[in-house]
Amino acid sequence: MKPTHFGVKSLLFFVAITGAFYAAPYVNLFFLLIAFFGAHWVLCAWWTFSNLRGLQVVIQDPGPIPAGSAVALDWAVLGSRPRFGLKLRVNFESGVEGSGELALSSEQARPQLRLPPMVRGVHRARRVTVSSTYPFGLLTRTVSLELRPEVHVYPEPTVRIPEAHLAEPAATESTTSRLGPKGRTQPAGLRPHVAGESVGDIHWRASARRGSLVVNEWEEDLSEERAVVLDRRAEGAILEQRLSAASAAVVDARSEGAALRLVSQGHDEAYSAAGLHWDEALRFLARAEALQANEAPPELETSKGARVA
Amino acid sequence: MPDRIRKGPSALLLCMMGIVACNVRFVQLTGAADPLWLAPLYVVTLAAPFLVRFREHVVYRGVWNLAIVLVFLRLVLHASTAELAFVLDDGLMLALLCQVHVLNNLRREQRPDLLFLNSYLIAVITGYITVDLSFAFTFLVYAPLFVVGLHLQNLDPFHTGRNALAVRAAWRESLRRSALLVGVTLLAFFFFPRDFDRPALFASYFDFEGEASTYEVGFSPRLEFGAIEQQALQSDRLVMRVDLVDGEAGSVPRFWRGATLSEPTRSGGWEAAETDLPASSVVRDPDWELRWQGLRLIRSGGAEAWTGEVKGVTRVRVTRAGGTEQRLFLPRESFSVELDPIHTAGELLVGADGTAAYSNPGELRYELQLGREPRDPAPRAPSALELAPFIEQPVSLYNQSARTLARELSRRLPEGAGAVEVASEFAAYLASRYPYRVPGAEGSARTLDEFLGTDAGGHCELFASALATMLRSRSIPVRVVSGYVLARPLPGERSLAIRARDAHAWVEVYSAERGGWFPVDPTPQQVLSGAGGGWLTGTVAALEERWATLTSFDAGSRSRFLQSLVSLPGSLLRVAENHLGPLSGLVLLLALLVLRARAVRPGPPATVIAMSRAFDRAGLPLGPHETPREGLQRAHASEVDPEQMEALSAAVQAHERDRYAGVGAAQGG
Numbered sequence: 006m007k008p009t010h011f012g013v014k015s016l017l018f019f020v021a022i023t024g025a026f027y028a029a030p031y032v033n034l035f036f037l038l039i040a041f042f043g044a045h046w047v048l049c050a051w052w053t054f055s056n057l058r059g060l061q062v063v064i065q066d067p068g069p070i071p072a073g074s075a076v077a078l079d080w081a082v083l084g085s086r087p088r089f090g091l092k093l094r095v096n097f098e099s100g101v102e103g104s105g106e107l108a109l110s111s112e113q114a115r116p117q118l119r120l121p122p123m124v125r126g127v128h129r130a131r132r133v134t135v136s137s138t139y140p141f142g143l144l145t146r147t148v149s150l151e152l153r154p155e156v157h158v159y160p161e162p163t164v165r166i167p168e169a170h171l172a173e174p175a176a177t178e179s180t181t182s183r184l185g186p187k188g189r190t191q192p193a194g195l196r197p198h199v200a201g202e203s204v205g206d207i208h209w210r211a212s213a214r215r216g217s218l219v220v221n222e223w224e225e226d227l228s229e230e231r232a233v234v235l236d237r238r239a240e241g242a243i244l245e246q247r248l249s250a251a252s253a254a255v256v257d258a259r260s261e262g263a264a265l266r267l268v269s270q271g272h273d274e275a276y277s278a279a280g281l282h283w284d285e286a287l288r289f290l291a292r293a294e295a296l297q298a299n300e301a302p303p304e305l306e307t308s309k310g311a312r313v314a
Numbered sequence: 315m316p317d318r319i320r321k322g323p324s325a326l327l328l329c330m331m332g333i334v335a336c337n338v339r340f341v342q343l344t345g346a347a348d349p350l351w352l353a354p355l356y357v358v359t360l361a362a363p364f365l366v367r368f369r370e371h372v373v374y375r376g377v378w379n380l381a382i383v384l385v386f387l388r389l390v391l392h393a394s395t396a397e398l399a400f401v402l403d404d405g406l407m408l409a410l411l412c413q414v415h416v417l418n419n420l421r422r423e424q425r426p427d428l429l430f431l432n433s434y435l436i437a438v439i440t441g442y443i444t445v446d447l448s449f450a451f452t453f454l455v456y457a458p459l460f461v462v463g464l465h466l467q468n469l470d471p472f473h474t475g476r477n478a479l480a481v482r483a484a485w486r487e488s489l490r491r492s493a494l495l496v497g498v499t500l501l502a503f504f505f506f507p508r509d510f511d512r513p514a515l516f517a518s519y520f521d522f523e524g525e526a527s528t529y530e531v532g533f534s535p536r537l538e539f540g541a542i543e544q545q546a547l548q549s550d551r552l553v554m555r556v557d558l559v560d561g562e563a564g565s566v567p568r569f570w571r572g573a574t575l576s577e578p579t580r581s582g583g584w585e586a587a588e589t590d591l592p593a594s595s596v597v598r599d600p601d602w603e604l605r606w607q608g609l610r611l612i613r614s615g616g617a618e619a620w621t622g623e624v625k626g627v628t629r630v631r632v633t634r635a636g637g638t639e640q641r642l643f644l645p646r647e648s649f650s651v652e653l654d655p656i657h658t659a660g661e662l663l664v665g666a667d668g669t670a671a672y673s674n675p676g677e678l679r680y681e682l683q684l685g686r687e688p689r690d691p692a693p694r695a696p697s698a699l700e701l702a703p704f705i706e707q708p709v710s711l712y713n714q715s716a717r718t719l720a721r722e723l724s725r726r727l728p729e730g731a732g733a734v735e736v737a738s739e740f741a742a743y744l745a746s747r748y749p750y751r752v753p754g755a756e757g758s759a760r761t762l763d764e765f766l767g768t769d770a771g772g773h774c775e776l777f778a779s780a781l782a783t784m785l786r787s788r789s790i791p792v793r794v795v796s797g798y799v800l801a802r803p804l805p806g807e808r809s810l811a812i813r814a815r816d817a818h819a820w821v822e823v824y825s826a827e828r829g830g831w832f833p834v835d836p837t838p839q840q841v842l843s844g845a846g847g848g849w850l851t852g853t854v855a856a857l858e859e860r861w862a863t864l865t866s867f868d869a870g871s872r873s874r875f876l877q878s879l880v881s882l883p884g885s886l887l888r889v890a891e892n893h894l895g896p897l898s899g900l901v902l903l904l905a906l907l908v909l910r911a912r913a914v915r916p917g918p919p920a921t922v923i924a925m926s927r928a929f930d931r932a933g934l935p936l937g938p939h940e941t942p943r944e945g946l947q948r949a950h951a952s953e954v955d956p957e958q959m960e961a962l963s964a965a966v967q968a969h970e971r972d973r974y975a976g977v978g979a980a981q982g983g
Contacts, residue, residue, distance in 0.1 A: 030676025034441035
């Protein structure tokens with residue numbers, strides 16, 4: 006525990022009035038006021054100490070987060086005892102620092118830990134501290150927590166890879182087939198038209214026959230497979246470009262709920278809503294490392310009907 | 315970050331407003347400034363939450379800053395030209411001005427550190443000067459505001475202005491802590507060994523002399539007509555507290571002498587004799603002997619002469635408020651003055667006229683023994699030389715009326731009337747003929763001639779001065795006395811307060827028949843009627859008595875308190891023995907109440923509470939006669955968020971499992 010700026014000023018003030026007390030003839034009320042000021046310092050030390058005593062904090066795993074974007078993580082204080090004026094600070098090994106504040110801990114409180122934009126990689130917390138100057142702002146106490154959260158920062162997704170950077174024919178690609186609208190390939194039946202749907206989807210002949218608008222119902226083409234082949238035999242900007250393209254494909258698949266296969270050297274996993282979550286693919290991209298040029302290229306075994314660009 | 319202060323008063327600003335208002339009240343208690351000066355400060359303090367919205371307005375800022383600069387210059391000018399003792403007053407006003415200015419210009423990003431510390435400084439200085447009960451009340455308001463303010467200031471950077479929950483919680487917690495803090499302070503006050511036998515380090519700097527003593531509000535050792543400060547003489551500031559130790563409150567004398575003024579001034583006033591008067595028993599009255607290394611005064615002849623004549627000596631303990639005053643205010647009936655043992659740094663000083671002072675200023679405690687003055691069976695006749703200073707005629711041009719009036723009144727008296735008779739007749743005439751006006755009142759007389767020649771009226775100093783001039787014109791030795799008059803005590807009252815407004819002037823007349831001086835008060839007595847009745851007055855008196863135990867608390871008080879604590883178990887046992895029947899009934903009643911409280915039906919089971927909370931969280935609280943399943947159906951129809959729907963189903967299932975042991979548990983779909 007150490008005094009704040011206000012605490013230093015207050016201490017000097019206390020010293021000054023105590024000096025005046027001894028310099029002046031004795032007066033009971035003067036002593037009473039000095040006793041009050043001294044007691045408020047003593048109790049302040051205890052209250053500041055107890056505000057953080059037995060404190061338990063959880064930081065919610067945010068999942069993989071994109072590089073170059075500021076994000077906020079949820080955190081919370083466990084226990085029913087109210088805590089006031091908490092400042093959470095996380096120092097990562099990479100030198101990045103995040104902080105968050107909480108005026109009063111409660112079930113309704115939703116404090117957030119704000120993180121600055123970070124580079125791709127796995128950022129491990131070096132130190133997590135909570136500090137407080139509550140209640141009087143005279144003393145500050147800082148407590149180190151055992152928490153060591155990790156933040157996976159995946160490459161910032163890009164849509165298109167500049168041609169100039171595709172140095173080798175077998176370099177990375179994301180493959181997505183677009184045969185029908187929104188990935189759909191063949192009509193599965195008819196259903197009534199819903200306001201707002203595209204006019205192009207209306208089956209005019211069937212509508213005329215039924216007397217009401219109906220549209221084609223499309224079904225997914227199960228024979229299609231999205232696959233990303235990532236060749237990590239590159240360094241620096243080229244590797245990052247490839248990783249960005251791969252992360253764009255993963256993010257697309259995740260947002261569309263489409264299955265995706267990610268293939269790289271020593272890695273071949275399928276990601277979907279039912280199986281391994283796409284976030285695991287992003288975590289892989291976050292920690293992906295460059296390989297030597299003499300390493301073997303990634304091998305992709307495609308199922309029948311799948312197309313790989 | 316939005317400027318919250320612009321949008322409306324924050325809890326912190328309101329708290330600060332309360333703190334500054336308490337500061338204004340503190341300063342008012344010291345009587346350092348005219349209420350007319352303080353009134354605008356009260357207004358701008360209480361209006362601060364409203365005025366902050368104009369803070370950025372150019373015209374408003376200009377007017378505000380100009381006013382601040384003008385008041386500041388006025389204070390600096392006054393401090394540079396006034397006596398040293400006034401610097402404290404001006405300093406207090408300056409600190410107060412600073413508080414009001416900061417309060418009204420506090421910006422959102424600005425920490426009010428200065429406001430907190432400055433407010434406490436004002437409280438400390440005020441606590442040094444006054445021991446008024448009002449100080450206790452004001453401090454009891456100030457202390458929680460100080461604590462709450464610190465809490466809110468500390469939470470302010472967390473944007474609690476938009477978090478009413480946090481502000482409310484901080485208020486609750488800080489109020490609880492305030493009570494604890496005051497309790498701890500009182501414990502420290504009671505038990506800390508603070509009966510310091512120490513000299514003040516810079517006592518000499520507090521040793522104001524001469525004109526500086528005119529700082530004392532209300533009391534003045536010099537009468538100067540036309541220079542009356544009205545607010546000073548009407549101040550409610552507590553000057554002394556008189557606590558009865560032995561005897562009846564009714565036997566405590568009313569007139570407490572501070573100074574005798576025997577020398578008339580050219581402007582018609584009175585002052586203490588500049589030169590040393592002849593050291594005779596005539597001048598030196600009362601005549602004191604110093605005892606116990608200057609810590610006790612005994613009337614010449616010894617206390618035995620006094621105690622032998624009266625049954626039951628009245629003993630009082632006096633606590634004089636702090637400040638620059640060194641004078642001891644004593645009734646003529648005092649035959650023993652004993653300083654409190656804590657005053658070992660200084661010594662008692664006896665003036666040539668029998669008045670007493672303590673060598674150091676500040677709070678002073680002393681004990682008096684009071685009795686009836688024994689008659690000297692063979693008084694010594696003083697020489698004309700000894701009496702000459704008390705017959706000297708004022709040379710002022712403004713007292714011709716007094717001489718004329720004295721001559722006319724003397725014609726009504728029989729030939730050879732003594733000093734007692736003449737003084738009584740003159741005093742009665744003045745009291746019945748001339749109206750009393752509060753000091754400085756508009757239209758009241760400013761000179762003795764105006765007072766006696768018109769119906770303008772005047773205050774006690776004019777009455778006393780008129781009587782003294784009239785008596786001297788008849789060659790009767792007389793001196794004006796300035797001090798305080800004690801209000802008549804209420805029945806049963808044992809702690810009496812003397813305030814600045816109780817300052818008074820009267821005369822002492824020398825009578826060869828009586829063998830000494832005796833007091834005569836020509837001021838109309840209804841003016842000095844003293845305290846009234848009523849429950850409010852009684853309550854205030856009782857509170858003041860309690861407060862006095864705090865302000866005069868010392869080692870002796872602590873010893874008595876501890877003794878009462880030690881003897882508490884024995885006292886309780888005695889009470890129990892004497893009141894066994896009622897006490898047993900009380901214990902039985904308490905036991906019944908406890909049993910009844912325990913027999914109260916327990917609350918609803920945890921699953922019911924959890925279910926009720928789940929519905930509340932979903933924004934669909936269960937109706938008074940609605941079953942959980944009906945509530946669940948309503949939630950389905952209301953298209954509740956799937957997660958909340960799931961939580962609701964789980965809560966209802968848990969409730970039904972708990973209640974029906976799994977029979978017919980609700981299905982989430």
